[in-house]
Amino acid sequence: MDIKSLIKNLNIELTCSICLDYFTDPVIANCSHSFCRECLLQCMWGAGDTLTCPECRQLIQISNLVPNPNLQKLSTAGKTIGPHLLQSMVALATCDQHWEKAKFFCEEDRKLLCDSCSITQEHRDHRILPLDNAIAEGKEKLQETSNMLQKKQEKFKIAFRCMRNRKIYFREIAYAFKESIINENEKMHQFLWDEEALYLQILDEESKDNLEEIEEKKTKLTQQIQNLQQMILEIEKRLDKNPLEMLQDMKNTLARNEELLSQKLEVSYPIWSICYITGLQEMLISFQRNITLDPDTANPHLILNEELNSIKYTSVPKDLPDNEERFDCCLTVLGTQTFTSGKHYWEVNVGDKTEWIVGICENSISRKETHSLSSKDVRTLMGFTSEKDFFLWNSQCGFYESEPIHVVGIFIDYEKGHIAFYNSIDGSLICSPPNIAFQGPIRPYFSSCYPNENSNSGSIIICSGSKSANDVNYYGNALNDK
CATH class of the missing domain: 2.60.120.920 (SPRY domain)
Known part of the structure; x- marks a missing residue:
């Protein structure tokens, strides 16, 4: 393996896969993957005491995280010697065609060039920069991109915090609305229960009054039936008497009969309140x-x-x-x-x-x-x-x-x-x-x-x-x- 690959692999091993920077206060999860403690804790916002590993999606218990001081030391060392390793790579860089020390960089072909390569017809109309300048420009562009991404990331983090706070807010609002609905309906239920009690009371009173009226009319009808029966018996007796006596008493009998016949039949029907x-x-x-x-x-x-x-x-x-x-x-x-x-x-x-x-x-x-x-x-x-x-x-x-x-x-x-x-x-x-x-x-x-x-x-x-x-x-x- 060449030195370039070694340095690349070393950077990967010493880099957090969440922030893509050297580890800071690294911890090891139960799935054997390592992350910066702060990066991992940011991933669990709103998720409780557990979250899934960003690498393998296995469940991680926050209480099971183990600090990794050795990885911290290696990461610190890598961060320190990284620039020197890059300079060494630049010093050791050679072109692919002549195996001479590379001094230039062709932007169009993205290749390292030696003195001989830089004057060939192949790169005649290309933008060729001294290697140091190309590296500086590249670092500047990458740094700008990194800054933009960090700003973007910060906006998303702010939005995430807002959404988390909004979630809490909406839960509180929903609870408040629910309580309001319960309270308003309780008032309506109580109002209807009071109405029900009132109508039942009125119904009981009307039932009592109607039953009393029916009983009174029953008593009156009973008396009227008895009077009619008595009158019928008297008329039947008059019919059995001799004609002269019957005719002498007939006027009084018919008068009483007319009085009984003029009595109205009263039937009671219940009348209820609306x-x-x-x-x-x-x-x-x-x-x-x-x-x-x-x-x-x-x-x-x-x-x-x-x-x-x-x-x-x-x-x-x-x-x-x-x-x-x-x-x-x-x-x-x-x-x-x-x-x-x-x-x-x-x-x-x-x-x-x-x-x-x-x-x-x-x-x-x-x-x-x-x-x-x-x-x-x-x-x-x-x-x-x-x-x-x-x-x-x-x-x-x-x-x-x-x-x-x-x-x-x-x-x-x-x-x-x-x-x-x-x-x-x-x-x-x-x-x-x-x-x-x-x-x-x-x-x-x-x-x-x-x-x-x-x-x-x-x-x-x-x-x-x-x-x-x-x-x-x-x-x-x-x-x-x-």
Whole structure:
């Protein structure tokens, strides 16, 4: 091996592979590679107590680093004698062609030249420098490059420290945001819990009042029944008397009878306070779906508009194909959409109709015969007017008196078997029956109900997903009527 290679190998052995300079305070890792202690510690910024070897990528435990004083001594010696070795190399340098002492350097060919080489035709137009000058220029350029790289390295180190600090900062900010979200939601939870407690208290009080009223009316009805029974017995006795006595007492008997007959029958229906739920409409609107009607399921007495979002009763049935999907007996039409999972919400504008039914049903519902609204495959809400009062009915919640409803919101959670009905005008809960698992695909259900002398012929309109009950223009008539 020539002296040039020996010096090169010596420099490699005495140089840190991270900073590419002679070792300073070298340490040996458990993988047998050596590095400057400071260089190695810089590599572990933000990495904890372990890092991977820059040479072989093996795991290094910082606690297992061993100082290497012998390598430090060799590195110091190499740093001291390095310039002298380079001068010796320059003194020993010879050209490849004439084996004479090299005195010049050709920049174009990157070759050492002797006196004879420098005057040959081969290097005539090349830039040839004295060897000392070439070495000086080379050192200067390398030093400039080294300085630029060091500045660049320092910028990257500063950026690295900034990123490390930013990582800590972002962790702190994320924690602060998380705490803020938790605190804000705790306040909202507490607010909702307080609302829940208040409504439950009101419900308990109303339940007590309704039960007392029912008990009072039961007692009154019992007394009225007893009075009627007594009157019936007296009349039967009068009928058994002789005609003259019967006619003499008939006036008083008929007067008492008229008084009893004029008594009104009072039946008590529970009236509940409206349950407003804060933030309900904002939550429901995120699950709103565009529902359209399936004309293949529509009863012949129902007229659907072109947009398939409105139904109206007609006394003259339309001539429609008698397909398997069509309802024959019930004034019913289903939505086109079928749900087998997820949460879904839609709104139905029933306007001033005096009788209507909306909700959902299982896709397997019978179409060719009358089906019961109390069956498990139908979950609906019915609204109807009786004389001057408006009532709501659900198979699980029963009958109860209510203010007229103009827009009904329907929410389902398929996985929970849950359905709930809302008054979309004021955002209050109408009823939420107990959860029962759905047995298959479900579809929106609409019924106009058969008209009578007290009912009107208004339409049922499915609200589009782009409109809600808060849209005053869309629901202006319903709001004004209310």
